[in-house]
Each structure stands twice: as C-alpha cells, then as structure tokens.
Amino acid sequence: MTINSNGILAGKNILVAGVTLDSSIGFAVAKFAQEQGATVLVSNFGQALRITRRIVKRLPELPEVIELDVTDAEHLAALPDAVREALGPDARLDGVVHSIAYGNPETLLGGKFLDGPWEDVAQAVQVSAYSLKSLAVACRPLMSEGGSVVGLTFDASVAWPVYDWMGVAKAGLESTARYLARDLGGDGIRVNLVSAGPLRTLAAKAIPGFEDLESMWTTKSPLGWDNTDQEPTAKAVCALLSDLFPSTTGEIVHVDGGFHAMGA
Ligand code: NAP
Numbered sequence: 001m002t003i004n005s006n007g008i009l010a011g012k013n014i015l016v017a018g019v020t021l022d023s024s025i026g027f028a029v030a031k032f033a034q035e036q037g038a039t040v041l042v043s044n045f046g047q048a049l050r051i052t053r054r055i056v057k058r059l060p061e062l063p064e065v066i067e068l069d070v071t072d073a074e075h076l077a078a079l080p081d082a083v084r085e086a087l088g089p090d091a092r093l094d095g096v097v098h099s100i101a102y103g104n105p106e107t108l109l110g111g112k113f114l115d116g117p118w119e120d121v122a123q124a125v126q127v128s129a130y131s132l133k134s135l136a137v138a139c140r141p142l143m144s145e146g147g148s149v150v151g152l153t154f155d156a157s158v159a160w161p162v163y164d165w166m167g168v169a170k171a172g173l174e175s176t177a178r179y180l181a182r183d184l185g186g187d188g189i190r191v192n193l194v195s196a197g198p199l200r201t202l203a204a205k206a207i208p209g210f211e212d213l214e215s216m217w218t219t220k221s222p223l224g225w226d227n228t229d230q231e232p233t234a235k236a237v238c239a240l241l242s243d244l245f246p247s248t249t250g251e252i253v254h255v256d257g258g259f260h261a262m263g264a
Contacts, residue, residue, distance in 0.1 A: 110208025145188030221257030
C-alpha cells in the first residue's frame with residue numbers, strides 16, 4: 001500500500017513505543033499508521049535500539065528512532081525535547097502507542113505463579129502497567145484535545161494457562177488505562193486498549209507453553225485466528241488513534257477473532 005494523504009491518520013504525529021523486530025505489534029502499527037498518512041516516531045531501549053534502527057528501514061518511510069526506557073525517569077523527562085528535536089520545535093503529538101511489556105519468563109511465566117518472587121513481579125508491573133501512566137504523563141505537554149493514547153493488552157478478565165504474573169500485570173494495565181482515561185479526559189485526550197489474541201512476537205515466544213494458548217485460539221475463535229498476522233491488531237490501534245472514535249475512552253477493543261465472546 002502507498003502512503004495515503006487522505007488516510008485516517010493524515011497530518012498526525014504518532015509515537016510508537018516498543019518496536020524491536022518486524023514481528024513486533026508496534027512495527028505493524030507504525031507501518032499501517034504511515035500508510036494512513038501519519039508521521040511516525042519509534043522508540044525502544046538498551047541494546048535492542050541498534051536492532052530497531054535497522055528494522056525500521058523496512059517501513060514505508062524511515063522514522064526517527066528515540067531512546068526510551070519507560071522505567072528511566074531521565075528518559076521520560078527528556079522525551080518532549082527528543083520529540084521536538086525529531087519533528088521540529090513546535091511539534092505536537094496526536095497519538096501515543098504503548099506496545100511494551102516485560103516479565104521474567106524464568107520466574108513469572110509458564111506455570112510459576114505460586115513461586116513468582118516479588119522483585120520480578122514488581123518489575124513486570126512497572127514495565128507493563130505503570131509505564132502506561134509514565135508514558136502518557138511524559139507525552140502530555142505535547143498533546144491536546146483530540147489526542148489518543150493506545151496500549152496493548154491480553155484479556156486480563158480471566159486466568160489463563162502459562163500467562164501467570166503477566167496476567168496480573170495486564171490487569172494492572174487495564175485498570176491504569178481506565179484511571180488515565182478519567183484523568184486525561186478533561187484535556188480531551190482518549191485512552192484505550194486493544195486486547196489482541198496470541199501473536200508470534202519476540203515477547204510471546206519467550207513465554208514457556210505459549211503454544212497452549214495458540215492452540216485454544218485456533219479451535220475456539222468464530223472468525224479463526226492467524227497468529228502470524230499482526231495487521232488486524234495494528235488496524236484497530238490506528239482506528240483508535242484516528243478521529244473515528246471521538247467519544248470512546250477507557251475502552252478495551254478485542255481483536256481476537258471473537259474468542260473472548262465464546263463460552264466453549
Ligand atoms: P515485542 O515485539 O517483544 O514488543 C515488546 C516491546 O517492549 C519490545 O520492543 C521491548 O523491547 C519493549 N520493552 C520491554 N521493556 C521495556 C522498557 N523498560 N522500556 C521500553 N520498552 C521496553 O512483543 P509484542 O508481542 O509486539 O508486544 C507488544 C505489546 O503487545 C505488549 O504489551 C504485549 O504484552 C502485547 N500483547 C502481545 C500479544 C502477543 O501474543 N504477542 C497479545 C496481546 C498483547 P526489547 O525487545 O528491547 O526488550
């Protein structure tokens with residue numbers, strides 16, 4: 001698809017936080033957002049930043065890449081200036097995508113729930129849930145009415161096999177999104193989540209026993225589910241970033257082939 005100056009994100013500046021490989025959901029979001037006319041900035045942190053800078057060359061347009069560890073107070077404080085440096089002194093942000101999670105797979109996932117140590121749980125909650133608040137607050141000076149913050153969850157309303165403490169972190173993320181929607185609503189900024197089905201990304205492949213979740217989806221989703229296709233999830237994220245959902249906030253949109261609505 002070519003870049004669309006009449007697309008649903010035409011003229012918008014979007015920061016996508018959490019792109020490592022071209023399998024990352026964030027990569028698919030960045031790609032579809034560019035195709036819909038957005039100017040995209042990408043962020044990642046640490047050693048993977050080098051990989052990100054290489055991977056973004058596969059996008060339709062080469063985006064600026066910003067270093068951002070969402071647990072680093074200095075990075076967060078420097079974010080508005082980093083965005084201005086990339087996009088110009090008067091730059092604003094119309095959309096922010098939080099596509100970030102981490103939980104130690106050795107101690108927190110794959111059936112380790114009863115033994116998960118607090119230090120690792122605290123890290124998972126900070127990186128995967130609290131950081132939605134950190135990122136939104138860091139970007140707030142650049143955002144105004146009509147702005148949109150979108151994060152990614154894995155339905156935390158129930159307990160899953162193998163997902164364990166990441167499920168608890170996602171429950172925290174879902175609640176954080178609702179409180180952010182409350183507190184940023186006065187600025188006209190929306191905060192929503194997309195709840196995706198299992199997708200074969202770096203983070204997912206690190207979960208021991210992830211195939212158990214994948215096989216459930218294949219048999220139960222009324223629409224079927226392709227765990228290698230990030231595009232349906234990316235499209236929903238971009239729809240929420242656009243002006244097409246002006247009165248929707250505190251919402252969780254399921255992009256899971258309909259799995260969540262089936263009893264058996
Ligand atoms: P991914 O490609 O591994 O993306 C996760 C990203 O989070 C990576 O870029 C990772 O960077 C980054 N990250 C981790 N700690 C960070 C920190 N402290 N500061 C900044 N960035 C950090 O995996 P993904 O599946 O696309 O995950 C994106 C989001 O979708 C996550 O919230 C995930 O839980 C959610 N989700 C995934 C699925 C699925 O089945 N894949 C389903 C539903 C929801 P590094 O690579 O450098 O660690």
